[in-house]
Amino acid sequence: MELANVKTLKKVNLEHSRALKDEGVINLVQSVPTIEELKLNLTSRRNFRIDLTLQ
Amino acid sequence: VISDLSIVAIAFNLPHLKVLKMGGCDITNLRPIAEHCKELTKLNISKSLLQIVTNWSSDNIKNINPPDLIAIAENGNLTHLYAQYHCAAITDESILAIANLLPNLKALDIVHYLPGVEEHTIRTLLNKCLFLESFIPPHKFTNVLAADLVRLCNG
Numbered sequence: 001m002e003l004a005n006v007k008t009l010k011k012v013n014l015e016h017s018r019a020l021k022d023e024g025v026i027n028l029v030q031s032v033p034t035i036e037e038l039k040l041n042l043t044s045r046r047n048f049r050i051d052l053t054l055q
Numbered sequence: 056v057i058s059d060l061s062i063v064a065i066a067f068n069l070p071h072l073k074v075l076k077m078g079g080c081d082i083t084n085l086r087p088i089a090e091h092c093k094e095l096t097k098l099n100i101s102k103s104l105l106q107i108v109t110n111w112s113s114d115n116i117k118n119i120n121p122p123d124l125i126a127i128a129e130n131g132n133l134t135h136l137y138a139q140y141h142c143a144a145i146t147d148e149s150i151l152a153i154a155n156l157l158p159n160l161k162a163l164d165i166v167h168y169l170p171g172v173e174e175h176t177i178r179t180l181l182n183k184c185l186f187l188e189s190f191i192p193p194h195k196f197t198n199v200l201a202a203d204l205v206r207l208c209n210g
Contacts, residue, residue, distance in 0.1 A: 015076070025061035029068040036071050040057055041099065042079030
């Protein structure tokens with residue numbers, strides 16, 4: 001994902017990005033240092049349903 | 056999987072971070088956040104109950120270190136802390152630090168099943184954090200608080 005044009009972004013919500021990994025987070029925060037609100041909640045309702053399915 | 060690698064990157068790259076929600080992540084080390092994100096007001100590091108149950112028999116249950124939680128409280132800006140099922144981090148010491156360092160705390164969720172926190176600690180918290188609007192205590196206090204919360208608040 002190209003993040004060069006979002007240098008003023010302050011809020012990022014990736015709560016529904018179930019495939020999110022460290023690499024993605026690191027790339028994001030290095031590219032957008034203006035972030036003041038970051039949500040990476042892996043226990044969101046959608047992900048919780050997926051967890052249950054996998055058990 | 057999101058781990059402490061992300062914590063380090065977040066801390067070093069986002070010095071003006073005010074809200075961080077990382078529920079369900081495998082994080083243990085919040086020290087970089089405490090040292091670099093001095094403006095943090097809302098922190099959510101809750102685990103899901105499912106996450107705990109499915110890892111119960113293994114050594115995969117990761118908890119943050121109690122001193123790290125205290126270090127974040129020492130910054131003095133936190134108003135919302137959600138730390139469900141971080142059993143090892145929710146000690147008398149860390150709760151008393153929160154009570155003493157964060158008098159403007161508005162929301163605290165430290166629900167978990169294990170013992171380890173005494174009633175007088177909860178009493179101190181409620182007496183110190185006068186602006187608390189939302190409080191979810193460890194399960195062992197659910198019955199106590201249902202009947203005694205008003206009494207505790209009134210001293």
